[in-house]
Amino acid sequence: MMAKKNLLLTVSAGLVYLFLYLPLVIVVVFSFNDSKLNAEWVGFTWKWYGKLLYNQEMLTAAMNSLIIASVSAGIATILGTLAGIAMHQYRLRLLQMLVLAPIAMPEILMGVSLLVLFIMVNMTLGLISIMLAHITFCIGFVALAVQARISSLDPALIEAARDLGATPWQCFREVTLPLLMPGILAGALMAFTLSIDDFVITFFTAGVGSSTLPLQIYSMVKIAVTPEVNAVSTLLMLVTLVVITVASRLSPAIFRGE
Amino acid sequence: MLKTVQGKAWSKYLLSLPPMAYLLIFFAAPTLIMLFSSFRYPGEYGGLAPWLVQDGGQWTFDLTLESWQRLFGTDIYLRLFVKSIGYAICTTLFCMVMAYPLALMIARSGRKSRDLLLLLVILPFWSNFLVRIYAWMIIFSPVGALTRILNGVLDLFGVGPVTLMYSPTAMIVCLVYVHLPFMVLPLYANLEKHDPYLLDAAQDLGAGKWRRFWLITWPLSLPGITAGSILVFIPVLGMFAIPDLLGGTDGIMIGNVIKQQFMESRDWPFGSVLSMVLTVAAVAVVLLGSRLSRQRAGMSGS
Numbered sequence: 210m211m212a213k214k215n216l217l218l219t220v221s222a223g224l225v226y227l228f229l230y231l232p233l234v235i236v237v238v239f240s241f242n243d244s245k246l247n248a249e250w251v252g253f254t255w256k257w258y259g260k261l262l263y264n265q266e267m268l269t270a271a272m273n274s275l276i277i278a279s280v281s282a283g284i285a286t287i288l289g290t291l292a293g294i295a296m297h298q299y300r301l302r303l304l305q306m307l308v309l310a311p312i313a314m315p316e317i318l319m320g321v322s323l324l325v326l327f328i329m330v331n332m333t334l335g336l337i338s339i340m341l342a343h344i345t346f347c348i349g350f351v352a353l354a355v356q357a358r359i360s361s362l363d364p365a366l367i368e369a370a371r372d373l374g375a376t377p378w379q380c381f382r383e384v385t386l387p388l389l390m391p392g393i394l395a396g397a398l399m400a401f402t403l404s405i406d407d408f409v410i411t412f413f414t415a416g417v418g419s420s421t422l423p424l425q426i427y428s429m430v431k432i433a434v435t436p437e438v439n440a441v442s443t444l445l446m447l448v449t450l451v452v453i454t455v456a457s458r459l460s461p462a463i464f465r466g467e
Numbered sequence: 468m469l470k471t472v473q474g475k476a477w478s479k480y481l482l483s484l485p486p487m488a489y490l491l492i493f494f495a496a497p498t499l500i501m502l503f504s505s506f507r508y509p510g511e512y513g514g515l516a517p518w519l520v521q522d523g524g525q526w527t528f529d530l531t532l533e534s535w536q537r538l539f540g541t542d543i544y545l546r547l548f549v550k551s552i553g554y555a556i557c558t559t560l561f562c563m564v565m566a567y568p569l570a571l572m573i574a575r576s577g578r579k580s581r582d583l584l585l586l587l588v589i590l591p592f593w594s595n596f597l598v599r600i601y602a603w604m605i606i607f608s609p610v611g612a613l614t615r616i617l618n619g620v621l622d623l624f625g626v627g628p629v630t631l632m633y634s635p636t637a638m639i640v641c642l643v644y645v646h647l648p649f650m651v652l653p654l655y656a657n658l659e660k661h662d663p664y665l666l667d668a669a670q671d672l673g674a675g676k677w678r679r680f681w682l683i684t685w686p687l688s689l690p691g692i693t694a695g696s697i698l699v700f701i702p703v704l705g706m707f708a709i710p711d712l713l714g715g716t717d718g719i720m721i722g723n724v725i726k727q728q729f730m731e732s733r734d735w736p737f738g739s740v741l742s743m744v745l746t747v748a749a750v751a752v753v754l755l756g757s758r759l760s761r762q763r764a765g766m767s768g769s
Contacts, residue, residue: 222572232602292486307490315705322497442598
């Protein structure tokens with residue numbers, strides 16, 4: 210058998226893991242460092258986290274991010290679930306294309322084209338415009354998560370329910386929907402993290418006074434590298450880590466690049 | 468196939484219309500509007516000028532090819548595209564080299580550890596995009612340990628100090644870092660499906676380790692490589708944040724110029740022209756990729 214361990218392979222894979230994690234570890238470690246420079250370890254401190262609590266701009270941005278992510282994820286989950294079921298059940302070339310194309314295109318294109326659309330209809334850029342944009346790119350991810358779940362289900366379950374006299378609506382509500390739930394929830398959590406993390410599309414569709422966490426980080430980083438950014442970054446990573454771990458428990462398949 | 472909703476023709480429309488309508492309004496329409504904008508005049512204070520003007524009681528179209536002529540008028544933009552494509556190719560190649568051992572190692576480990584190893588690849592990818600760039604700004608910073616150690620070593624050989632920040636090297640490292648999982652995942656999905664008996668058979672017939680790799684694993688993994696390359700190449704082509712934060716003056720890519728046209732110079736028609744070119748490039752890459760994989764499927768007779 211081929212189970213024989215290949216040393217070269219293991220070592221090089223280990224180095225790649227190191228490459229993936231070392232930068233993030235540095236960010237986290239320096240968020241506890243008692244020095245303004247992210248260069249040398251001086252001593253342990255919580256002060257950068259404490260400072261965040263008094264940073265009004267940052268708190269507003271965090272609040273905006275949460276509102277945008279909750280609303281966008283909610284609406285994208287409904288639309289994405291419908292799209293996922295429709296894509297599985299009917300051969301709809303147009304829907305398939307509309308769902309997949311936003312995932313495949315460079316983000317900047319969606320950002321600038323939505324900016325042009327919003328300005329054309331005289332919309333004030335703000336939380337609403339950001340939400341409309343986030344829903345657009347989240348639908349596809351939810352649809353794929355739901356579709357992955359449907360293909361893993363046993364068709365006999367639905368047939369059995371029908372044979373036992375359930376109406377189509379009863380069948381959908383009592384059998385299909387509960388079976389799809391893990392896929393739908395995983396999709397919703399994914400949409401939430403995608404929205405809370407998005408920088409590029411938000412950058413073009415945000416207006417004055419509607420800053421989000423990533424936009425806030427961007428404007429801080431453009432000026433100077435400070436441990437306060439490390440502290441926000443660490444907190445943001447923690448949120449994403451929790452949400453994604455839950456999502457991957459619910460629906461392992463969609464995280465395998467299938 | 469599992470029928471989730473039984474019968475009823477209207478259920479097809481009930482399901483597909485809401486998402487379809489949303490994406491038509493917020494994805495398809497903006498793309499067309501952008502195409503149209505590329506033929507309009509820029510507005511006096513940025514944005515776009517009206518395209519329909521009343522001239523002595525008569526409505527006339529006020530459209531122009533000026534922005535497109537500006538694109539083809541000089542070789543600045545052609546060079547910019549070539550440079551961006553160069554960065555995208557470099558990033559894709561580095562991702563390929565780094566993703567391969569990782570994907571292969573995961574595909575060959577036991578069923579139980581696979582999910583964990585895979586999750587470990589995906590986790591950093593889910594941390595914020597800007598945080599991941601920021602991490603490299605710390606590493607490459609002039610006061611950072613890496614720069615100081617490197618310059619210490621270079622000093623021994625009498626070579627002058629170098630800066631890592633704001634260099635093409637910094638940019639490529641960060642581009643690879645951000646996009647690596649896009650290559651690992653499709654490659655793993657492909658490698659996992661390989662039949663291990665093929666390798667056993669080759670070994671029994673006397674093929675060495677490298678020969679087995681080049682004659683069996685590598686050709687079979689080409690569909691995974693193609694899928695991964697598309698997923699890496701396209702976002703890198705349209706990137707603006709990494710060149711913006713790490714690239715310095717030499718690192719400007721097409722995405723930076725698009726951003727500049729929309730946010731700073733406020734020449735929207737020309738920004739639209741560049742966006743349309745980027746759209747065409749991205750679509751071309753997707754089509755090329757799907758053609759390649761179809762051809763390969765045809766060759767293997769499946």
